[in-house]
Amino acid sequence: MLTALVTAVPILAATILGGWVVRALEHGPERRRQVLARYLRFRRLFVFGNLAAAAVAVGGCGWGATVWKTLEVDISPVRAAVDSHLNPGTSAPTADGQPVRVLFPGAELLVPAPYFLILFAGWVVFYPAERALHRTSPSVRDSQNPTAFWGPGEYLGFHLRQFALMIALPIGLFVAQQSLARVTPDLVRSGWFQVASFIGAGVIFVLLPRAVKPLLGLKPLPPGPTRDRLEATARRLNFRYTELLLWPTRGAMANAMVLGVVPWARYVVFTDRLLDQLAPDELDAVLGHEVGHVRHLHIPFYAAFFMLSATVASVAAEAGARALTAAGWELPEGADEFVALPVVAMAAYVFVVFGLLSRRCERQADVFGCRAGSCTVPDCTGHTADTVLVPAGRGCAGAGRWHSSGRSTGWPS
Numbered sequence: 001m002l003t004a005l006v007t008a009v010p011i012l013a014a015t016i017l018g019g020w021v022v023r024a025l026e027h028g029p030e031r032r033r034q035v036l037a038r039y040l041r042f043r044r045l046f047v048f049g050n051l052a053a054a055a056v057a058v059g060g061c062g063w064g065a066t067v068w069k070t071l072e073v074d075i076s077p078v079r080a081a082v083d084s085h086l087n088p089g090t091s092a093p094t095a096d097g098q099p100v101r102v103l104f105p106g107a108e109l110l111v112p113a114p115y116f117l118i119l120f121a122g123w124v125v126f127y128p129a130e131r132a133l134h135r136t137s138p139s140v141r142d143s144q145n146p147t148a149f150w151g152p153g154e155y156l157g158f159h160l161r162q163f164a165l166m167i168a169l170p171i172g173l174f175v176a177q178q179s180l181a182r183v184t185p186d187l188v189r190s191g192w193f194q195v196a197s198f199i200g201a202g203v204i205f206v207l208l209p210r211a212v213k214p215l216l217g218l219k220p221l222p223p224g225p226t227r228d229r230l231e232a233t234a235r236r237l238n239f240r241y242t243e244l245l246l247w248p249t250r251g252a253m254a255n256a257m258v259l260g261v262v263p264w265a266r267y268v269v270f271t272d273r274l275l276d277q278l279a280p281d282e283l284d285a286v287l288g289h290e291v292g293h294v295r296h297l298h299i300p301f302y303a304a305f306f307m308l309s310a311t312v313a314s315v316a317a318e319a320g321a322r323a324l325t326a327a328g329w330e331l332p333e334g335a336d337e338f339v340a341l342p343v344v345a346m347a348a349y350v351f352v353v354f355g356l357l358s359r360r361c362e363r364q365a366d367v368f369g370c371r372a373g374s375c376t377v378p379d380c381t382g383h384t385a386d387t388v389l390v391p392a393g394r395g396c397a398g399a400g401r402w403h404s405s406g407r408s409t410g411w412p413s
Helices: 002-027 029-060 063-070 076-086 113-135 152-183 185-189 191-216 225-236 272-277 280-295 298-326 341-372
Strands: 072-074 101-103 243-247 256-259 267-271
Touching (some): 002 029, 101 152, 152 185, 225 243, 243 272, 256 280, 267 280
Antiparallel strands (some): 072 101, 256 267
């Protein structure tokens, strides 16, 4: 009951805000700028409110304990079978008939259920507000051929695609590893399994970009002047890739990103809004920013950071538990029920440390992007179609209309 009440609070607040946005724009569309500013501020607060409500529901209201107690199962037969296979001719630890009760494989997915519920409900209640903001935007209101907003099903599908890639996939892999470790610990600790896991993680990391294309609904960038110029810029920068892709967002996002560490599985993605709103030389800088991530090896650096962090966290947690046991300390009754605590701690660590590292990497990519769209004239005041840009991103960092105008190249990647 308490979990339901805590979960309902942010959903109710989002419903109230969404209704206010729709009513405000109906009665005063000229106030769109102010309404949008308030809406975006609340959306940012909603993210943290969702996390806080989920944490209270799991830890304070007993949702984690409920999942643990309800979904415990006896895996003695499975444990015995695996142990006898790994150690033939020896008696299994479970042969004494004592049950071995653990959380059902995959049940960790139910622990953050309050977070998922708030997130999904937020998409539903925010849809009318975002549709109203889209209809009253100057680009739609003044356009002869305005872009239609998503239908309800398309809008939810758009968010679900991102959720599947950004949240469901990594959580699913983590839960699979945790379930195996819980059910068959000897198997997970075996040398061959660890080697196979390491190789499998590398294969997934390299080939994952190929799965992103259908998952996000990406399409090849249509032929035309924009594609021709981006391809010419890539050749000038000696940048190899598989394909330039368009991300149709119905004008909802202005973003670009590079996916992949090897040229034969590397894609550069541009959203429709970004291509519509930026000038050609600005797109040079955006592509240069993404090339900068590759040249500075940011993608493998990020992967190494997460792998090393997970390893250090695991070793530290085990060492801490042994130290507490040696000192005579015991965890309180039911402490194992809070199965989400390691995930929360890791998320907090990533939020702080990875945030600092990623900002440094973004700055490096920004500088490379500036140079990618620059000529060799330090006091340049602008480029024309005939301006010769330098190869391989070695231009003057302060040159070019994109830079001299003071506009930032720090697009999210």
